[in-house]
Every structure is written in C-alpha cells, then in structure tokens.
Amino acid sequence: MRDVIDILAGAGFTVGVSLALGSLLLRALRIRLHRFETALFAFIAGSGLLSLLVTLLCLTGTARKGVFLWTGAAAIAAAVWRGHANRIRRRTLPALPLDWLVPVALLLTALFIYYFFNAMAPEVSPDGSGYHLGNVARILRHHGFDWSFHSMYAYLSAGAEMLYLFAFAFGRHSAAAMVHFAFLCALPLLMICYGRRFGLGKASLFAALLMFGSPVVAKDGVSAYNDLVVVTVIYAVFYLLQVWDETQESNILILIGLLSGYAYAVKYTAVLTLPFAWAWLKWRHRLNWSAFAQVTIPALVLIAPWVLRNWIWLGNPVAPFANAWFPNPFYHPGMERIYVDTLKHYQGIKHWWQIPLELTLRGGLVGGVFNPALLMLPLSLLALRVTQGRRLLLTALVFAAPAWMNTGSRFLIPAAPFAATALGIGLEAIPGALPLVVAFTGLLAWPPVVSAYCDSGTWRIGEFPIDAALRKEQVDHYILKYQPDYGLKRALDLYVSPNEKVFSFAGRPDAYLDRDIVVSYESTLGNLVNDILWAPQAHPPDFRQRFRFLPVDVRAVRVTNNSTSDNFWTVAEMRVFSQEKEVPRAGDWRVSASPNPWEAPLAFDNSYGTRWSTWQAMRPRAHLEIEFPRTTRIDTVVLECEPAWDAKLQVDVRLPSGRWVPLTDSGELEKVGPPEGMRRAAARDVRLLGIRYLLVNEGDFVYEDFNKYARFWGITQLTEVNGTHFYRID
C-alpha cells in the first residue's frame, strides 16, 4: 500500500507543481483563457517550466529528492498565495450537447479506468524500462547528468524525462509512467476544449474518443515514453495559434514560443513546431520582428540547454544525429546511418496498401495500431470546406513529416489528433455517419475487443492488471513476466561494483539494473567492444597487404583510399619496414586517421583483437597516417587486415620538404591465416577498455564460441538467466 501511495504522491506532486508553475506563468503573462482551458494550459506550460528547472538542476549536479520537494512545495505555495490574493473570474466555454457528451464521457471514463491501472502497474515497456527510465535512474544516482556514460539515447533531448525524474524521486518507475498518463488524459480534454471554443463540439468529441481509444496511443500513454507529451504540447501550440488569431494578445506569442521550445526539448522529432509557429505568423501577415522575438526567445530558453549540453559535452549540438557534420568520438556517422536506415524501412511489408491496414487494423509490423476508424481518413477531405478543417489537415501533414524517418506507428501520433478532428468534421457532414462511427470507435477502442482483430503480437494494452497496480502481486514477479532480463539484477548487483560497466549486445531494462550497460550499437565504445568480440570469428586479420617502393626518406606516411563504397575500410595493424626490418614503433609517433581519428591508435597497438575502422561508408581521401618525429627511411608499408575489396589504396609520403607525394597503389595481397591467441587477445582488449562483464544471449553471434572455448577466451560464466549468459573476463 505504501508503494501505491508513493506512486500516486510522486505523480500527483509532479502534476501539482506543473499546474502551480503554469498558473503563475499565465497570471504573469495575463493571458485570458476560458476556465477549463486555463487549467489545461497551466499544466502543459507549467510542465515545460518544471522540465527546464529540473534540467538546470541536473546540469548543476543538484538533482536531489530534497531539492525537488522544497522547490515544488515553494511553487505550489506561491501559486496558492497568488491565487488567493488575486482571483480571476474566467468565462466558460460553450456547452456541448448532452446527448453527445454523456455517452462519449462514459466511454472515455471506462477507458480511463482501464488505462489507469495499466499505468499504475510496474513499468515493463521496452523503451520505458529501457533507456527512458534507465537515463532517469542514472541521473538520480548521480544527482545530475552522468558525463562519463555514453549512449545515443542519453544524447537525445530529455524534456519529458526531466518530469519523470521529478516523479521518480518520490514514486519510482510507475510514478513516472503516471506522469505520462496525465498527458494522455490531458490531450483529449484539450481537444474537446478546442471543439467547444471553435464550434466543432461533436467533431472534437469524436476525435478525442478516437485518440484516447487508439491502442497505440493508449499503450504509449500508460508507459514511460514521451510521445504523449510531445503531441499534447504540439496540439497546445496549434490551439494557441488559433486563439491568438482571434484575440491578438501578444503575450500569447510568448506562451507559443515557450511551448514550441518545450516540444523540441521533449523530442527531436518536434523540431518543426517552432518553424510551424513562424510560418503561421508569416502566413497571417503578422510576423514582424517583435512577434518573431516574442516567439523565438522563449523557445530558445527551452531549446538551448539541450543544444548547449550536447555541443559542450559531445561536440555535436544535435547528437546523436548529424555526426557527419559534427564528427565526434562518441557516435559514428556510419552507425547513425545504419540506425536511421533501419528505422526508415518497413520490415515485412510487400505492398504499399498494407501500410494503412497495418497502422489501423493489424499493427504487428509497425509496432502498434490506431483505431480502425482512421481508415476513413479520405473522408476528412470533406473538412476542406471549412477553415478549421483546412488548418487541421495542413497541420496533420506537417507533423506527419517526421514519420518518414521512423516507420513505427507511434511516430504518427503527433499528426493523429489533427487528422482525427478533421475526420470528425468530414463525418459530421454526412447524415447519420458521425454517431455510428462514434459507436464503432468506442467499441473497437475497448482493449479486449482490440485483441480480437489486431495481430497477436501487436503492442497494445492487453490486460487489466489490477493486482499488479495495487501491488498485491509481487512486483518482481510481474516485471519478470514481461522483462525476463530483470532476473539478471541480482547477479549484477552481486558481482559488478557500482562504478563498473557491463557490455551487452542487446538492450536491457536499464531502469531496473543499477549498473551501466554498454550496448553494442549505442556508442562508439559499444561498437568497438562488439567489433573486438567478433574479431576471432568474423574478421580475423588473415591477410597482409604489402606496398613496396624504393627506399625514401620521409616525415610521414599514409595509406589513402580513393574509392567509394558502402562498406567500411578497416585496418588491424599498420606497419612500416625498411630493408625487410620493421621500423620499431615509438611513443613519439603521431598517428591519425580520417575519418575516425580517435581510434587511429588501434591500428598500432599490436593487438589483432582491435582494428581501426572508418565506421562509415568508404569515401575518397580516407586515410591512416603516421607522422614520424624525425626523417625516417622506409621502403614498405604493410596493412594487416581483413581486406576491403572495394578499396583502392595508395601510399603517400610526406617528404622532408613538406610535400605529399603518392608513391604506389600496387599492393601485394598475401593470405597468412588468422593469428593465434585471438580470443584471449580480444578478451584482454575488452578488459583494457574498462569492461569486465559481458551479457550474451544464446542467439548472439559469439555465444557458441564462448560456450565451446570459454577457456581460450579466458572467461567464466557467472550465471545464466532465461537464455542470457553472464560472463566475467578473468
């Protein structure tokens, strides 16, 4: 029971502080909104301020429960005092017809109860219990950002996670999920307010039901994701632009700017929100410099912390993206490209017409399903007849654009409320259609009914976990059902000390494992460890590529690639010879490479477990270079590698005069067989990188070799849980 109280208190406190900050802001800006609108916008805007506040605390290393408690209490006290001191009477929005309001309200209430218990249940969603709350837990442990932990997911803007951190400090994982749930509930209310204000009552009721009853929206909203925060904020921006259109209050622009910046702070894919606001103002012929500043400066206040954090920490303001424009040692451009390409393509879909069916009826191939009523979206074109309809459809198109980059259905959530409202307007124009479709939508929104028509593996709310929610069912038992890797917690706590890292090929539920997990694809460190572990079997350097030339005195030598290919170019060792004897490596050699200069030393470490790689598609002028401290005579360059057959390599030397001269592009390729002892070397190299523990699934590439040749690797299996093997490098 204590846990339940903590969860509700944590989430409630977060929502309360958001409301308090928001109401203070709205008072300060003197924005005139209707009564219910004020509460909703106070919550949304206030959550943005709270997110900013927590971000600043994280940046300064002061993110602690006590600080949260006192700051929050102060905010609430200030809001209550201001409220008493200066009461404002606000008008109410026009009423909705009761014969519509009552049935829709009943449907929404029934769904709310179902979702509420799902949100209260222990957090077990993949990304929620993975990086969203994993980052939150790590930040709380360190009382701020952990600058030594590197993962692409830690580089993303985390405006929503800052709210979760606030709640997590009091009520842990489920409190964070409940905060997201609060946004799930706020969105349909906001949509209904919009309908009431702009004369679209019935259409907005339908759209609210459609959104709230969409399985992917519901499942996302009861988990610690951030999509509902994003869509609610974007919707709020759109709403306020309409209000500003009507009232011309300039202070509303400040709020619009704030929320536009907040949208970016929550999720990169909302980057279009601020330009959308600019474009709107420009379109309405009111984008003068004053308006531009009123929108942009508040936006920058919320955007800047994330941009500056990444720029200073990683050298890339938009990490983990655009690494080709902002090269850095933390995330390879090639891996970024692979990651983005993977997300962009539909797996298993052969025809274009399968896409709308997957998004609305089946869901198995797109990670979730919207309500089937959205298949009637072409009827939303009937909404083009009215001004609001045109605006809604245009906005839907704008915010659907980022979905090109990720085929997951939840990336269409930002566009969905606009499309749904436009559909409602269209259906309202057809006699008898809207009530029928409302009933249809309501029926198909009910979670047990969803299970009847969608694919069985579709991500959706599939149960009513009241025992788990009220903590009558053991939390560990519940989490283990959905996250078998949770069973690793005990072993990790026992064997791995808090400042040590664990490597894993696959993602794990970081939120529950109190150790830093380095995942193979999430960082350059992860890539490197993966590469090293794969080396003995996948790419042993069993070739020597020898470039001979007449002896020449040089200050530097480099091997340059002159071809283009999608493959990476890798070199395990680069050696230089003079008269058949290797020129001994010296500590004062300066080695460099392009791209990926930071890993150039890997080609000179005398280890066949490691190798330098471009980590991106081969381009001309990629090179690996040695600069000698003094003039050195050489006549051979040898690359020990797995050959890049697409590469056209050439040896250049820098003469003592400083001029670079190409010498030869004719290399002799000799197969020498894999070096001995690679397994032990690889394990040693991984340990030298600071990683002593490995988590390997039975489906992972190295597992069979680990299992068969553990002694050669020098590893010991500590335990095995549900097919995941936990090894220590001895």
Add this chain to the structure above:
Amino acid sequence: MERTSTASTKAALCLLAALFALSVFRAATADVTPSEAWNYTRYVLPPWHDSLLHYEPNNHVLNTFLVRISTATLGRKEIALRLPSLLAGLLYAWAVWRLGRRLFSGWAFAAAVCLMMLNPLVVDALSEARGYGMAMAFWLWGLELFLQSNDEPAPHKLNLAAASLALSVAACLSFIVPVLALGPSATALLRRRMVRDFWLPMVVFLFVLLAIPLNRVLLSDFATGATSLRQTLAELTAASLAVLPVPEGVVAAAVRVALAILVLGAAVLAVRRRKGDPLLALCAATSLTGSVLLLLANRWLKVPFPQDGAIYFIPILTLSCLSLVRRHPRVALALALPCILLYAAELPVGPYREARPFAGSRDIAKALRAEAGTSLVRVAVSPPLEAILDYYRARYRQANWQTIDAKPGAPGYDFYLLTAADQPVADRLHLRIIDRTPGILLAAPIAR
C-alpha cells in the same frame, strides 16, 4: 393505388403465413447444410480473434455475426443457427408486400406476391443460415426506400436506403453487384443530393460493417466461381424450374432468350415512361447495369461470375417482368399463374437444396453418438461430410469424437462416414454398416 380486395389480401397473407410456418418447420427439422456447417465451425464457433484472422467469400459477415449472437443465446441447435434468416425472411416478405402493392391490387397483387416468394431458391433462402435471404430483404428495402423518396423527397429515407443496402452487402458480399447497379440507377432517377444523402452514408455504413471482417481479404480469395454469365443463369434456371420435363439445356436457353427480351424491353419502356414508372426504371436499369458490372469485373479484374450466389437476379428480374405488365393486371395474372404452379410443384418441404445429397446427416450423427458413447473415437469422413460432422460434434458436444479426418479410404479409424460415391470403401475395408440414408453410410470395422 386501387382499392384493395380483401379476399386477395387474405390469400396473400395466408400464403405468407404458410410459408413462414414452413420456414420455421424446416429451420427446426432440416439437416444442416455443408455451407452452414462450414460457416459455423470456421467463423461462429471459434473465438473472435481466430475467426477474424482469415476471410473466405463463403463467410457472409452480417449473417455470421447474427448467428454468433443467436447461438450464444439459444444454443447450437439448427433453429438457433437459422433464426436470423427466419427473421430476415419476414423482412423480405414485408418488402415484397409493399412492392407488390405498388404494382397491383386484387388477385394480380396476390399473384405477384406468390411469384416473388415461391421460387425454390427464395424459399430456401428464407430460413437457410447463409445470409442470402437477409441480403435480398435488405436490398428490396433499399429499393422500396428509393421509391418512397421518389414519392416524397425525404433525405432520411435516402440515408435509410444507404443503411439498408450496406446491410445487404454485409449479409452477402456478392450483393455488391445489385447494390452498385441500383445506386447509380436511383441517382439518375432522383437527381437529388445523392452523394451527401446516399453515397457517402453508404460508404460509411459499409466500412463500419465490413472493415474488420474483411481486413485480411485478398483478390485471390474470389478466384472460384462460374466461368460465364450463361453458366450463372443456367444454375438459377435449373434450380428454379427443375420440375419441368424438358432437358435442362433447352430450358436454360429458353430462359436466357426470354430474359434478354425482358431486360431489353424493360429498358426501352423505362426510358419511354421515365419518371412515370420508377419501379420499372430502377429494376430495368439494375438488371442491365448489374449484368454489365459482372462482365466488366470478369474482363478487367478476372473475377469469376457468381456461382450459387446470384440469387439476387430472381427478385430483380421478377420485379422487372411484373413492372413491364403493371398496366395490364390480367396479363400479369395470366403470365404469373403457370410460373406459380411450377414453383408450387417443387416447393421444398424437406432438406435444403444443398443438403439433399446428404439428407439424414443428423440421424446419422445421432447414430454415431449412440454407438461411440463416451469413448474417444477417430472418425474418417468423405470430404463433403467433414464440415457437417464437425458441426454435429459441436452441436451434440461430442468432444470424444477426437479426430475427424477427410480420409475415407484410410484404415485404422473407429468409424467411417461415407457419401454414396465412397461407399465401395466399406466393402474394401470390410466395414460393418451401422446406419445408412440414401446419401450417407455410417460404418465401423467389424472388430468394433
């Protein structure tokens, strides 16, 4: 309308009451047909998720949905299976009554009602749990609502027509043809805001009814059917006029010629009379347009012609013919009477047409139940009987009929259910005959 004659009205009412009583009797006593059994075991009995995972054209969605409700409420008996069709039969009768009243009064009206109700295929459809009767009923109501809207403009009537026609398609997907044929005909006739009041509502209603059940459908699902419109008409003719002592081919040819003349004549008259005879205009246009649609679908989309599913031609062509002679009630009576007599001669009182080769299947199932008792048994069946026996296993809750395999010739089973074609198997496997009907043999190994 002319003043009604109470005698003819009573006669028509008596006919309808008798037909309903006959339908109820057949619904309660007739053996299950292979299609009913197949639909029940594949779409009604399994959980929702399993039945929505696939779609076949034999799944008539609305009928399946209503059968789910009726069997869940009233049990698995044949009458529960057929209850939705019985009720739809009443709806059909009501529509026939109203349309008959538009055409005639007096004995011509009664004759029109008889003609519309007594066709053997129609009599089967009034109770068989397949959805054809339901589809016809909703289609006729759509037609009636169009005519009402023509009499007195009322947008809500057009909305209702849209709902009715959508329900018709949901009851039997093949009725998309007469619906798509009727819609444009009505649009041309009424010239009102048909898009807003009819077409768009119909799209919405169709979506609501069919989006979920049809979400797995593929064009290849409609690959089987008749190879020509001629074959379709021949099947309808054979079923309707089987009692004639004339070779089938001759009858079919004669009917084709007559229908061609009928349709063309109706079309010409419809153009001449135009708004003066809306029923004729709609029926004639529907007949022509429907035929064209079938031909085009076959040509462009390679969709075969309907096989056993073109029952809609019967009321459409009957109405077209009656409309042609509307102004001559005596001629109508004279033409209708021989047809009525032919229909009456082959009035089906026993098994449904599809089930006749397997008449007595329920008795055979009971005999199997008695023989098998509660022991676990494996049963081999002739393929056409597989669905029927699966139904009776569910109906009589015989979970001990462990395996039902369509391998009539394989040894090693406890019981064999064989059609007439497979009866030599009984000799070959030296089976002991337990029970038999003209179409089915129940046998078991002698050792059992």
